[in-house]
Amino acid sequence: MAAYSAVISLLQTLEQRNTKLIIQNQTAKALESIHATAQYFHDVLEEASYNRRPTFDPEKTKSLEEVIRVAATDAEDVVELKFGQFIKVSRWTFGMLPHWDLLPLVEKMDTTKKQVMEILEVSVDLGIDTSFTSYVLVSDQLGDDVVHGLDDGLEIIVNRLTGPSTDLEIVTITGMGGIGKTTLAKKAYDHFPIRYRFDILAWVTVSQEFRGRNVYLQALHCISKQKDSVNEKDYDKMDESELADLLQKNLKHRRYLVVVDDIWRTDVWDRIRRIFPNDNNGSRILLTTRETEVAMYADTSSPHEMNLLTLENGWKLLCHKVFGPKHDHPHELEDTGKEIVKKCQGLPLTISVIAGHLCKMSRTLEGWKDVARTLSEVIATHSDKCLEVVGLSYHHLPNCLKPCFLSMAGFLEDFQIDTRRLIQLWIAEGFIKSSEGGKSLEEVAADYLEDLISRNLIQARKRRFNGEIKTCGIHDLLRDFCLIEAEMTKHMHVERTYPTLQTQKHNVRRFSFQALSYSVDDCCKLLPPVTKSIYLFSLLNLPYRPRIKLEILPIYRRNPVIHDFFSRFNLLRVLAILNTNVMFRSFPLVITKLFHLRYLQIQFDGDIPESISELQKLQFLICSGYPENVTLPEKIWMMKNLKCISLASRATYLPSPRRESILNKHLVTWMPNLEGFFGLSYASCTNEVFSGIPNLKRLIIRVPFSLGNRIPYRPMDMSSLGKLEAFKFYGLHSLENPIKSFVFPTSLRRLSLTWLKNFIWEDISSTVIMLPHLEELKLKRCRAWYGEWRFSDKDKVRSLKLLLLRSVNLRHLEASSDNFPNLKHLVLKECNILEEIPIDFGEICTLESIELHDCSATAEDSAREIEQEQEDMGNSSLKVYIHQRRNQPSNRGLVRTPFDGKLYY
Known part of the structure; x- marks a missing residue:
């Protein structure tokens, strides 16, 4: 909702203002008045969202939201412009923001508030519903119960419904809208063993707007068809509580199955649950919901989560819908048909809608290819059947x-x-x-x-x-x-085709460019000066350059056109150039004039200029480019709002902070909000630097390749980083035994070391043992002095859950289950000389998986032996995955299980 996000953003802007610069009492009062009105708008929208009012027709809803959106957006534009201008002036002179600059805005906000109040009052007087959530309810059902690929799910649901437990059990089915939850529930409901097992079967559909009377009537109507003693004529005389009592009496002492379809909220489940008696006779309730939270709340054991269809089952469904049960289709349509199914991404609802469209067309290859090309447009033309279903979840x-x-x-x-x-x-x-x-x-x-x-x-x-x-x-x-x-809703404008000339700029603040390329002139015609967010996935072509294909890397030179383009957007907050083929030859200095910028993602060649410190509101600095080494300016320490610095694979030199006089102001000597630094140079790892970033949580340190063998050995004490949770180190083989130089904080949870040389494995053991909260240890491409890693009986890595070794010269691992009492996952990649996994690892009661990727055959043998031994002991929870990319067949004749790719390291 654009209105809500505009109000939240305005409130944050007002709350984050620098109160030291507001020395006029009247100015403070003006800002407080604007804040109070914005808070009122927020409360109105929140109240409507949680249905505290009666509902309201959709046109009134749109009108009200638009009034609030425009008022909040315009107010924030004015406030940010005034503060930006004021701060620029106050850097050089003693100044203050006069309150009369804000008076027109105060009056406009008051006028809008009166409009909103009048709309709400008229709505109440007319008895109109004002909840903003009066939407057409669309079923999740697919029209019939023919959905291929549900057999496994049906077997699971039927087994749970017919299980031996005599307690009343709740079985839940969850998944996104249109995935076939209702269809699966109906197949189970109509399954012959189910109908034979239960005395009473009832089906109720709840939907978004819960109406207890309707739900109870649905159940009673189902019961009345199975029991002659129920008189439906009496229902009209009963209120909701009487119907609930009657339903409970009819279910009492009978084994029943009730399907509660399309339930959305936990509080609704609480109301319904009280109606169903538990007579310890094996009764069951089957729920379907899009909300995993509701499913877990009702069924704490294991909700059945539906998956998207495979390509094969999706193609079968399309064939059944278009060609009938025999799937008698022209062979030449199969490849294009599977392409259509693939674009549907396994969602049965989408496949069914597209199938309905194909049924009305001639069955020609060209016609089907046209549908494959224009799938999104076809779906949009069937919005009543498709988009409204998923829209319910959004609303x-x-x-x-x-x-x-x-x-x-x-x-x-x-x-x-x-x-x-x-x-x-x-x-x-x-x-x-x-x-x-x-x-x-x-x-x-x-x-x-x-x-x-x-x-x-x-x-x-x-x-x-x-x-x-x-x-x-x-x-x-x-x-x-x-x-x-x-x-x-004017939340964002997305350009997916090359734009035509605009007679009027879009009245939105966020833009995303997703076509192949754009010229600067066209972008300027499209974007208003008050633009706040630009996402660029495309090439930004300069007028003097010909159109360039995407695979050619354009390096933008210093050009006044680029300066003119960026300088237009004084209120820009987000500039995210996400196309990796777009890179500037140097950091565009005009960007440092965008005072309100909070997020910057860009590629450039060279260093970051000192003027970056002008971006005092910048929180996230994400840069990449060609140079291996980058130097940050000393003034970076003045950017106290920075939360993250990420320079991709570069080694970034951060100078030590120094307090010195600059324009009669002291340089800030620490960055209190910095929580992530990705790519800090090894040369910058000094006590002075670490003391300036005390709240760091994630850190990546890199050793520049250009340093070669000239890296001095020195201790790296990170104990002052008391909040550090994740640490990665990318070293060089020329860096001698760095393990001894590390002093880690005890807060560390994840540790990854890459390209280390000339250490002994016992140094790793002694290091991780001293980290009481360490959960992940990853060692990649490391070369120790010896290929043997031994743990003594006293060595215990108590918190470790993941151990990953990749391309290390480890030949023999001597360890027991006692050394890793809480290990869950052991991952070995390219460990070609490892002889075996200790057989005692099977005794680790928490161990869930052992994964081997391109390891030695003897290591694979030992993994299988551990798995077989555990199976013989009745432990089926340990899984072994062996992924082998070697072309030559194994001389061991092992049956290898392909890695399922569910976990990523």
């Missing part, structure tokens, strides 16, 4: 999650988004509201992401071994909905 979201979800429209189709980058963008955009519970904005944003994933709106594409999300994405159907909703 059910609380306001705080809506802008985060709509932000997914800003990324390319099938784009895998690093979750850390996504969270940073949400924060920079102003979508994240500070928590009253003391959580940081990053923690709140991570909760938002988990919430959207649990609602099956965002997909976790890759997870770390501990469940943390590494990358995420979105289904194409949901992305199509995002694109439409983002445009309609």
Whole structure:
């Protein structure tokens, strides 16, 4: 919702102002008045979101939201411009922001507030519903129960419904809208053994708007068809509580199955659950829901999560819908048909909608190829059948999650988004509201992401071994909905084709360019000066250059056109150039004039200029480019709002902070908010530097290759980094025995060491044993003095859950289960000389998996032996995965299990 995100952003801007610069009492009062009105708008939107009012027709809703969006957006533009101008002047002179500059804005906000109040009062007087959530309810069912690929799921559900337990059990089915939850439930409901087992079967559909009377009537109507004693004529005379009592009496002392379809909230489940008696006779309740949270709440054991269809099953479904049960299709259509199914990404609803469209067409190859090319447009023309289904999940979201979800429209189709980058963008955009519970904005944003994933709106594409999300994405159907909703609500404009000349600039603040290329002139015509976010996946071509193909790397030279382009956007907060083929020859100095910039992602050649310190609001600096070594200016220490510095694979030299006089002001000597530094040069690892970044949580240190053998040995004491959780070190084989030089903080949870040379394995043991909270240890391409790693009986790595060894010269590992009492995953990659895995590792009760990638045959033998021994002892929880890319067949004749790729290291 653009109105909500605009209000939240305005509130944050007002709350983050520098109060030391507001010395006029009247100015402070003006800002407080604007803040109070913005808070009122926030409360109105929140109240509507949580259904505290009666509902309101959709046109009134759109009108009200648009009034609030325009007022909040314009107010923030004025406030930021005034503060930007004021701060620029006050650097050179003693000045103050006069309150009369804000009076027109105060009056405009008051006028808008009166408009909103009048709309709400009229709505109440007319008895109109004002919840903003009066949406058409669309079923998740696919029209019939023919969905290939549900057999395994059906067997699981039937087994749980017919299990031996006599307690009343709740079985849940969860998954995204359109995946076939209702269809699977119906197949189970109609299954002959189910109908034979239960005395009473009833089906109720809850949907978003819970109406208890309707739900109870649905169940009673089902019962009345199975029992002659029920008189349906009496229902009209009963109120809701009487119907609930009657339903409970009819279920009492009978073995029943009740399907509760399409339930959305836990509080609704609490109300329904009380109706069902537990007579210890094997009764069951089957729930379907899009909300994983609801599924887990109702069924704490193991909700059945539905997966998307495979290409094979998707093709069978399409054939059945288009050609009938015999699947008698022209052979020449198969390749194109499978291409269509692949683009549907395994969602049965999309496949069914496309099948309905294909049924109305002539069955020609050219016609099907046209559908494959224009799949998104075809889906959009069937929005009543397709987009409305997924739209229900969006409209059910609380306001705080809506802008985060709509932000997914800003990324390319099938784009895998690093979750850390996504969270940073949400924060920079102003979508994240500070928590009253003391959580940081990053923690709140991570909760938002988990919430959207649990609602099956965002997909976790890759997870770390501990469940943390590494990358995420979105289904194409949901992305199509995002694109439409983002445009309609003026949340963001996405350009996916080369733009035509615009007679009027778009009235939005966020833009994403996703076509092949654009000229600067066209971008300037498209973007208004108040633009706040630019996402660039395309090439930005200069007028004097010909159009360039994507695979050719354009290096933008210093050019006044670039200066003119960036200098137009004084309010820009986010500049994310995500196309890796776009690189500037040097850092564009004009960017340092964008005072309000919070997030900068860019590629350039050379160093970062001193004028970067002008970006006092910058929180996230993500840069990449050609030079191996980069030097940060000393003035970087003045940027106290920086949260993350990431310079990709570069080794970044950070000078030690010094206090000195600059224009009669003292240089800030530490960065209190910096939590991530990715690519710090080994040469910068001094006590002075570490003391200036005391709140660091994630750190990557690199040794520049250009240093060769000239690296001095010196201790690296990181004990002052008391909040450090994740540390990666990329060394060189020329760096002698660095293990002894490291002094790690005890807070460390993840440790990764790459390219170390001339150490002894026991140094690794003694180091990790001293880290009580260490959960991950990764050693990659390391060369020790000897190939034997021995643990004594007293050596215990108590918290370690993941041990990964990749391309190390380890021949013999001597360890027992006592040394790794909590290990969950052992991963070995390219360990060609490792003789075996200690057989005693099978005794580690927490061990869940052993993975081998291109390891020696004897190591594979030992892994299989451990697995077989555990199976013989009745332990089937330990899984062994062997992934082998060697072309030559193994002389051991082992049956290898391909790695399933679910965990990423």
